[in-house]
Amino acid sequence: MSWETVIGLETHVQLSTKTKLFSRASTAFGASPNTNVNLIDCGLPGVLPSVNKEAFYKAIRFGMAIDAQINQVSIFDRKNYFYADLPKGYQITQMDLPIVLGGSINIVSGETTKTINITRAHLEEDAGKSIHDEYDGYSAIDLNRAGTPLLEIVSEPEISSAKEAVAYMKAMHQLVTYLDVSDGNMAQGSLRCDANVSIRKKGDKDLGTRTEIKNINSFKFIEKAINFEIKRQIKILEKGETVTQETRLYDSSKDETRSMRSKEFANDYRYFPEPDLLPVVISDEEIKRIKDEFPELPSEKEMRYQQDFKISAYDAQIIASSKSMADFFEAAAEQTGNYNLLANWLIGEISAYLNKELIEINESKLSIANVAILINRIDDQTISGKIGKAIFEEMCISGISPDEIIESQGLKQISDDGAIEEIINSVINDNPAQVEAYRGGKDKLFGFFVGQVMKLTQGKANPKTVNAILNEKLK
Known part of the structure; x- marks a missing residue:
């Protein structure tokens, strides 16, 4: 039997504010447990x-x-439920009148572009964090996260596969970082x-019974969790059984989802208007100010990079896809004139290193100044591209300036024609045998001579000069 998948995503975006949604407690990540908490967060x-x-x-x-x-005009509501990491016994959220309604996001999956419509996006406070592996036989509660502002973005059930779900989340990640929302x-x-996942027979109009997979926090796990759930539900349906509507958790160590609780309905939470908060009114002047301060988006950066820096459309797209990479490129471009070489290094060696280490460029030891110096030293032929790669490896480890590495290790390129000719x-x-064979028509031996020169100079001879003099000498 042929089945099709229907997926809707509820994305929780922690807003990058300095303080919490309803208190002045800090939102800084990494503080000692229960130190970024005040009386409001505790619900006293x-x-x-x-x-x-x-x-x-x-x-x-x-x-x-x-x-x-x-x-x-938007209002807040109370969502009532009991859990250890929710000290008030309710969460302040927006149910009936959210801040954002509708809209859409375009995703690219493979060679296909698809529009995913947004149902709503509402503000709410985050809960605390339960820790189950710190103390043997006990659970601990850290309330540092309690009250952190969240924007919950609810998509329409228009995503058709795990790959599309990943594409949607990547588009969401790009958007919220570019907007400085998170x-x-x-x-x-x-x-x-x-992830809300359901299966139905191909061609059916009615949606199947859905399950909700909670709190997935990586692109890889989104794909794995959804794919597992799709297979699990198809297996149940092909046995003639019924999928249970429930909330499930994804266990990455076992690569499976497991039941957490039966799926709640809105009336289970006994929503009612938050009595301690008045409706929030955003003025026309504030709306205009937000529009006037709107940041440059990736598509706009792509066009500008092609015009201002004369790099290819492909390079512009890759660099603009990440805000941290785009910011790095623009800052480094102010310190070097070879924009294409800079783009090639960012997309090639630098991206390969970042992907291997699973970090963003602003989390590495690569400074803007040092990368610009490296590009300039290759451009002015102080070093070759090959030596540049060796210097780059040292920069990643130590963060030392390329000029210091060149000087301390004697890596400056030999460009003196007389020295290379000798x-x-x-x-x-x-x-002599190889010379005779080359002159006899074995042109591939030219690489042998280049290799011998590079060996004797420890790779420091200027390749262009080597090729030009060898061509003349071997005629």
């Missing part, structure tokens, strides 16, 4: 929340970017999603 009696204006501005910026309707750090939980004469005199 008599405390009153106050709204973080910057969180609204970031949510509106996102809504504008996806061409959504911005509700200039740092998008999935490892730290700044961007995560719940070495070439020596190679020719030491290899």
Whole structure:
């Protein structure tokens, strides 16, 4: 039997504000447990929340970017449930009147471009964090995350495969980082999603029973979790059984989803308007200010890079796809004139290193100044491209300036024609048989002579000069 998959994603984006949604406690990641918490986050009696204006501005910026309707009047609601990491016993969220309605995001999966519509995006506070592996036989609670502002973005059920889901999340990551809405750090939980997955017979109009996979925080795990769930549901349906509507967790160590709890409905949470917060009204002047301060988006950067820096459309697209890479490129371009060489290094050696280490460029030891110096030294022929790669490896480890490495290791390229000619004469005199064979028509031996010269100079001879003198000498 032929089946088709229907997926909707609920994306939780931690907004990059300095303080929490309803308190002045810090949102800084990595603090000692339960140190970034105040009385409001703990939900102590008599405390009153106050709204973080910057969180609204970031949510509106996102809504504008996806061409959504911005509700200039929005209200908060209480979502009631009990869990150890939710000290108040309820979460402040937006149910009936969210800040953002509608909009869409374009994704690219393979060679196909597809539009995924957005149902809504609403503001809410994050819960704390339960820690189950710190103390034997006990669970611990860290409330540092409690109250951190979240933008929950709900897609329409229009995603058809795990690969499309990954493409959607990558597009979302690119958008929120470019907008400075979030740092998008999935490892730290700044961007995560719940995947609603269902299966139906091909051609059916009605949706199948869905399951929700909670809190997936990497592109790889999104694909693996959804693919496992698709296979699991098809297996159940082909046995003639019924899929249970429930919430499931993805276990990456076993590469499987497992049941967490039966799926709740909205009325299970007993939503009602938050009595401690008035409706929030965003003025026309504030909307205009947000529009006027709107940042440059990837497609606009691509066009500008091609015009201003004369790099290829492909290079511009790759560099502009990551905000950290784009920022690095623009800053380094101010310190070097060879933009194409800079682009080639960013897309080639530098990207390969970052992918291997699973880090962003701003998390590495590569400084803008040092990369620009490396490009300049290759461009002015102080070093060859090959030696540049060796220097780059040292830069990644130590963060030392290329000029220091060149000086301390004696790596400066030999460009003196007389010195290179003397070495070439020596190679020719030491290899008469190869010279005779080359002159007899074995042109491939030219590489042999180049290799011998490079060996004697430890790779420091200028390749262009070597080739020119060898051509003349071997005629």
